[in-house]
Amino acid sequence: MKTFVRLFIAFLAVGLLAMTAAKPTRIIFFGDSITQAGVKPGGYIDRLKTMLPADQYELIGAGIGGNKIYDLFLRMDDDVMAQKPDMVVIWVGVNDVWHKATSGTGTDPDKFVKFYEAVVKKLQAANIKVALCTPAAIGEKTDMTNQQDGDLNQYSQFIRDISKKYNVPLIDLRKAFQDYNLKSNAENKDRGILTTDRVHLNDAGNQYVAEQMKNVLTAGK
Amino acid sequence: MKTFVRLFIAFLAVGLLAMTAAKPTRIIFFGDSITQAGVKPGGYIDRLKTMLPADQYELIGAGIGGNKIYDLFLRMDDDVMAQKPDMVVIWVGVNDVWHKATSGTGTDPDKFVKFYEAVVKKLQAANIKVALCTPAAIGEKTDMTNQQDGDLNQYSQFIRDISKKYNVPLIDLRKAFQDYNLKSNAENKDRGILTTDRVHLNDAGNQYVAEQMKNVLTAGK
Amino acid sequence: MKTFVRLFIAFLAVGLLAMTAAKPTRIIFFGDSITQAGVKPGGYIDRLKTMLPADQYELIGAGIGGNKIYDLFLRMDDDVMAQKPDMVVIWVGVNDVWHKATSGTGTDPDKFVKFYEAVVKKLQAANIKVALCTPAAIGEKTDMTNQQDGDLNQYSQFIRDISKKYNVPLIDLRKAFQDYNLKSNAENKDRGILTTDRVHLNDAGNQYVAEQMKNVLTAGK
């Protein structure tokens, strides 16, 4: 009888262990219109789903068009914390810079850092892993003549500094896009290499972003 | 002996009661450069100190130049909650509108409302009374030709709506300034009536603001 | 013989007079996207063609989307002077104000006046009649809470001043639109009364503008 009970408990334990092991890592991609489009067929999140074992990763898009860092801050309780993710990939910054020119409502540099750090700290306090992305591009010209290049470089540097300060992995898409274009954009075109419209990803862009992200998502698993 | 002890305790109780009654109402003025200047001699907070009984009111300035609504949100723990005020007078909005033109970093209308409501809700949750002010002016011309008039009117209306929604008193400085100028600015000047520079208060402006605020601060005392 | 000659000369004179009378007044509408759309079926210029005798008026649209006053200045030789019009109706200003917010490239107030006066003076120097229009609307709300209301009022006032200074007729569409909306826009909507999208004319708007312009075009004929 006792032996039976012990065996039963052992089986139960193994079963629970297996179930635990089987529970996939839940990753939320938290961002703007680029991430909103990322869940569509062929989007970077959709591609990552085919690149990672489906039983080990649950990938959730939480991108909303036009979002800046403080939009993420304002909606993180509802759209991120409530879903209890294991990891959050933050990809934001294009609108914080771009809206300065297109509606006069970009984000001050110091406020960008404050809200960004507030988001990271809140995630870390809830034991959620964080990965940061730099904003890739507003224009793909390689000679640093895209209107927002200086400002995008500045905000990307803020994110690199935050990644060091909070010891979280960085997916440096800004650098990655510039490297790619230096090789593949000899004509100095402002779109059509990795983007359709200077900002949003074409097929090559979605594939490239998925590849840049893949290693960071699986590291330490 | 017992009687003495009883008497002593009674005296002590009366004394404590008196001290409690004597504890002044602590009011924090939470805002931008206009409020930062308000604590200077002749500033509107300084004037209110002479208009209200010093033993009943403790008036504290918490204004920082350039602040927008989300700056108030970001620093409210340190600069307001930590001081345990009885009441907070929020006066903000000029920079949310103005920075659109002067640095491309104004506040989106919907985000202005979200952060404003977040500040009000947090204060109310801590049982702190709240009073709201509309942004008075960026230019005093009376014929609605100041560049930001339309936008300032819009953001003032947001604040009026929030005051109704959260059932908190409104000090409608936007309307008060327009009324005053319609009477006293026959030459349609852009400054010099209540402001020195279209935005910041001159002596008449500080006095006028103090008068507009006085009744709301003492109501329900 | 003499009688015959006299008769011949008389006939000739009458004929020339008739020919002169028959030559239609050539009017160019010089402006932005609103005027570019004005020549389409149902547009305000198209409507004016049915409201005015076709043998007496030749109406020509010269509107280009996005144009500001200095665009008109830059292309007036090619698009206006070369066509030798009798009259030019200038309708510009929305983009001079709007582009401040949408691309950071609006027109400084003093430069708006300088270029506007340069256009008027060059037309007058060529003996071309001029009529000026104020920019009608960026948003139709009646309570002066459209973002650009203050600035549009300011630039409209500049145009009113120029019309007086150069003694040319004014078609005050800004005032006309506000009057119309005060009567017909009880719900304080931002579009749909005279515009489709806060700026460009719907059917009622095209008809209303045509009516506002008609008298000025035919005055002194």
Added chain:
Amino acid sequence: MKTFVRLFIAFLAVGLLAMTAAKPTRIIFFGDSITQAGVKPGGYIDRLKTMLPADQYELIGAGIGGNKIYDLFLRMDDDVMAQKPDMVVIWVGVNDVWHKATSGTGTDPDKFVKFYEAVVKKLQAANIKVALCTPAAIGEKTDMTNQQDGDLNQYSQFIRDISKKYNVPLIDLRKAFQDYNLKSNAENKDRGILTTDRVHLNDAGNQYVAEQMKNVLTAGK
């Protein structure tokens, strides 16, 4: 007798030649606040005066603070043509870019080129030599993180293209400042190397600009 006449004519010719040679080359520096400050003691124009023979060069400053390319266009009759210069050095562009952020009234890229070409063509039509300068800096950081770096690079490229198109010498101050900073600004500071405030020249900046310009001014003399 004939010999005498010949001698007299020869003397006269030599005299005229001498007089011609003695008439100094009149050079106007046409620009913004940087050029306005350039005539002050220690300014770049003041330094050029000591670097060039005073009897051969007359250097005139025509800089006005806040000027953009279309300001130069609007005042070139009064401030340049009326002075009948031999050469005009155009140095403009900082405000065309900067005003996008600081007042929403920067210059559209295509309009910048149109007005710039109009200025150059009008000078060339009057047989006035022209030299073009690129805008040096809004911020001296060397890692391309100054906010306006991308846009300044773009507008500088426009000027380089115009210099080729109209076959006029280029003083590429943008490139010169970047080269200098790469050598002398190891700390990646945003000011203090060649500027006092990210834009306006300090002593080293005035000296450096004078040196960059000197050769172009004397070439072909």
